[in-house]
Amino acid sequence: MAEYAIELRNVSKHFGPVVAVDHVTLSIRDGEFFSLLGPSGCGKTTTLRLIAGFELPTGGEIYIGGQLQGETPPYRRPVNTVFQNYALFPHMTVYENVAFGLEMRRVPKDEIQRRVREALEMVRLPGMENRRPNQLSGGQQQRVALARALVNRPKVLLLDEPLGALDLKLRKAMQLELKALQERVGITFVYVTHDQEEALTMSDRIAVMNEGRVLQVGTPEEIYERPTCRFVADFIGETNFLSGRVKERRPKEVVVLVDGSVEVLVAADREVGVGDEVTIAIRPERISLHAKPPDPRALPGRVEERIYVGTDIRYLVRLTEQTVLSVRQQNPGTDAMIRFSPGDTVYLHWRLPSARLLTE
Amino acid sequence: MTGSRGVGSGTRRRGRWLARLLALHGVLGYLFLYAPIVVLVIYSFNASRYASGAWRGFTLDWYARLFTNEAIGAALRNTLIVAGVSTLVSTVFGTMVALAMERYDFRGKLAFDALLYLPIIIPDIAMAVMLLLFFVLARVQLGLTTIIISHVAFNISFVAVVVRARLAYFDITLEEAAQDLYANEWQTFRRVTLPLIMPGILGGALLAFTLSIDDFVITFFTAGPGSTTLPLRIYSMVKLGVTPEVNALSSMMLLASIGLVLLSLLLQKGGGGGIEIA
Numbered sequence: 328m329a330e331y332a333i334e335l336r337n338v339s340k341h342f343g344p345v346v347a348v349d350h351v352t353l354s355i356r357d358g359e360f361f362s363l364l365g366p367s368g369c370g371k372t373t374t375l376r377l378i379a380g381f382e383l384p385t386g387g388e389i390y391i392g393g394q395l396q397g398e399t400p401p402y403r404r405p406v407n408t409v410f411q412n413y414a415l416f417p418h419m420t421v422y423e424n425v426a427f428g429l430e431m432r433r434v435p436k437d438e439i440q441r442r443v444r445e446a447l448e449m450v451r452l453p454g455m456e457n458r459r460p461n462q463l464s465g466g467q468q469q470r471v472a473l474a475r476a477l478v479n480r481p482k483v484l485l486l487d488e489p490l491g492a493l494d495l496k497l498r499k500a501m502q503l504e505l506k507a508l509q510e511r512v513g514i515t516f517v518y519v520t521h522d523q524e525e526a527l528t529m530s531d532r533i534a535v536m537n538e539g540r541v542l543q544v545g546t547p548e549e550i551y552e553r554p555t556c557r558f559v560a561d562f563i564g565e566t567n568f569l570s571g572r573v574k575e576r577r578p579k580e581v582v583v584l585v586d587g588s589v590e591v592l593v594a595a596d597r598e599v600g601v602g603d604e605v606t607i608a609i610r611p612e613r614i615s616l617h618a619k620p621p622d623p624r625a626l627p628g629r630v631e632e633r634i635y636v637g638t639d640i641r642y643l644v645r646l647t648e649q650t651v652l653s654v655r656q657q658n659p660g661t662d663a664m665i666r667f668s669p670g671d672t673v674y675l676h677w678r679l680p681s682a683r684l685l686t687e
Numbered sequence: 688m689t690g691s692r693g694v695g696s697g698t699r700r701r702g703r704w705l706a707r708l709l710a711l712h713g714v715l716g717y718l719f720l721y722a723p724i725v726v727l728v729i730y731s732f733n734a735s736r737y738a739s740g741a742w743r744g745f746t747l748d749w750y751a752r753l754f755t756n757e758a759i760g761a762a763l764r765n766t767l768i769v770a771g772v773s774t775l776v777s778t779v780f781g782t783m784v785a786l787a788m789e790r791y792d793f794r795g796k797l798a799f800d801a802l803l804y805l806p807i808i809i810p811d812i813a814m815a816v817m818l819l820l821f822f823v824l825a826r827v828q829l830g831l832t833t834i835i836i837s838h839v840a841f842n843i844s845f846v847a848v849v850v851r852a853r854l855a856y857f858d859i860t861l862e863e864a865a866q867d868l869y870a871n872e873w874q875t876f877r878r879v880t881l882p883l884i885m886p887g888i889l890g891g892a893l894l895a896f897t898l899s900i901d902d903f904v905i906t907f908f909t910a911g912p913g914s915t916t917l918p919l920r921i922y923s924m925v926k927l928g929v930t931p932e933v934n935a936l937s938s939m940m941l942l943a944s945i946g947l948v949l950l951s952l953l954l955q956k957g958g959g960g961g962i963e964i965a
Contacts (some may be wrong), residue, residue, distance in 0.1 A: 381863050401866040401867050402867070402870055402871050407868065410860050410863070410864060414858065414860040414863065414864035416864070416865075416879060417861075417883070418883055427868045431869040432869050479868070
């Protein structure tokens with residue numbers, strides 16, 4: 328049973344008439360870096376608070392290390408939390424903050440001293456023991472919060488947007504550091520974030536949430552390459568959507584008539600019938616532009632705009648009356664990099680598996 | 688050009704006059720408020736035997752006399768007992784009320800909230816009469832106990848209001864963090880909540896102490912034989928004629944009150960620093 332660090336079975340949480348978490352079922356493996364990703368108000372923080380025990384579920388069951396939690400109070404759960412605003416105790420020193428959990432568990436004094444020192448070294452904050460939280464920078468407070476949780480060696484560490492308050496550069500550095508730390512200590516991390524890039528960079532697996540539901544669970548690659556619904560495709564990275572109707576089914580492919588005028592071929596990786604309304608998702612960087620059709624499948628379009636992004640050149644290409652596609656071409660840094668100008672007719676092409684068929 | 692400059696300096700002159708008038712108004716206002724107090728303090732050092740007599744030189748005699756006056760000593764003892772006990776009781780209950788009001792939702796909370804402010808806004812005399820009636824109906828012997836009960840009755844409200852103000856700023860995730868770190872409800876309260884609201888509690892306690900020391904009307908109605916407090920003592924001394932001794936006693940009470948109020952304000956302003964002050 329305990330192969331999963333955390334299991335949620337059909338967990339719901341209602342606040343009066345508001346459904347914050349709606350029948351969520353998740354299995355988080357031991358030692359995994361697991362992210363709950365979604366826009367604000369999607370229920371990811373509430374899910375975390377349910378695991379920590381700050382909220383009790385309206386329905387469903389939560390298991391930590393195979394143990395049913397029921398109404399177990401937070402202080403009897405083998406998890407620790409890193410809060411979004413750090414929640415360091417302002418009236419205690421850094422040492423007292425980090426030692427708090429060990430003291431509550433009546434760990435002997437000399438062991439507390441040793442473990443606090445180790446924890447502070449681990450987050451690279453040695454020599455700060457006697458400072459007060461308000462004498463530390465945001466990044467340092469963040470490290471203290473991390474040390475305060477990790478010093479207890481919990482089975483699972485819950486992190487609620489822990490990098491949200493840091494500036495971009497520090498955030499990027501802390502992302503890598505957190506990931507390395509997690510691999511070193513081998514503790515299961517459950518990480519709440521609304522930043523899709525952060526989730527993709529750090530996680531072993533991601534659960535994408537919206538409106539209290541889990542829409543898709545998978546590795547970063549699965550989530551990015553094979554989104555199962557429009558919301559996930561849209562939320563993770565940039566995506567073009569083509570809407571149309573299934574015109575013809577072939578053994579391995581489906582022909583979709585987009586905007587009633589352009590025929591697009593996609594892999595038939597899900598059951599659709601002729602006449603169904605469908606959406607095709609295609610990433611901007613998976614589309615290539617050509618002056619002449621490289622393939623009979625290539626679709627003609629007209630360049631509307633060219634945007635210089637630095638690493639990329641972004642083109643907006645009109646495919647039909649209703650649809651403009653975003654296309655990213657890597658900037659090779661040669662004279663040949665600007666190949667098309669607004670008004671040019673181009674041919675859009677992509678490998679068949681790059682386009683994903685989504686049902687509405 | 689010249690015309691416009693003339694107008695400009697004219698307004699400026701008028702502005703200066705207005706500013707001076709305003710300053711004068713302020714000075715007169717404060718004079719009205721504090722002149723009697725200053726006079727009182729000055730006359731407590733007057734060598735004349737009459738409290739309102741002419742200035743006959745500086746003396747500390749009246750203060751020396753105070754400390755040898757047994758009746759005043761007894762009154763001081765009563766005052767400290769009443770203030771001490773009523774402050775202790777009302778601080779504990781007031782803090783509990785503040786926590787309940789700030790943290791929990793319950794039926795009739797709004798009504799209870801309004802009731803809580805009643806002792807603050809109700810006229811002293813009305814409260815005094817009510818309390819006296821209550822004690823008489825309950826057949827309770829008037830004395831120190833009844834004074835203490837009465838002082839607790841109004842002090843709870845003041846303590847609760849001050850502590851609530853502190854609690855309103857309290858970040859509830861700090862309590863969650865403590866519970867996340869294995870502290871149960873009581874340990875969370877003792878190690879995190881209490882130290883952080885301590886400045887508010889001490890502020891409330893000092894306010895209660897001050898109010899208790901100064902109270903006259905309610906004490907007058909609920910006091911019995913042998914339970915005379917300082918304000919009651921002063922009142923009875925004044926009835927026999929204002930002596931410089933009264934002035935000296937009043938000055939000392941004034942000093943104590945101002946000190947306590949300042950300390951209370953200081954504590955309430957004290958930031959998230961915690962309990963070093965205690």
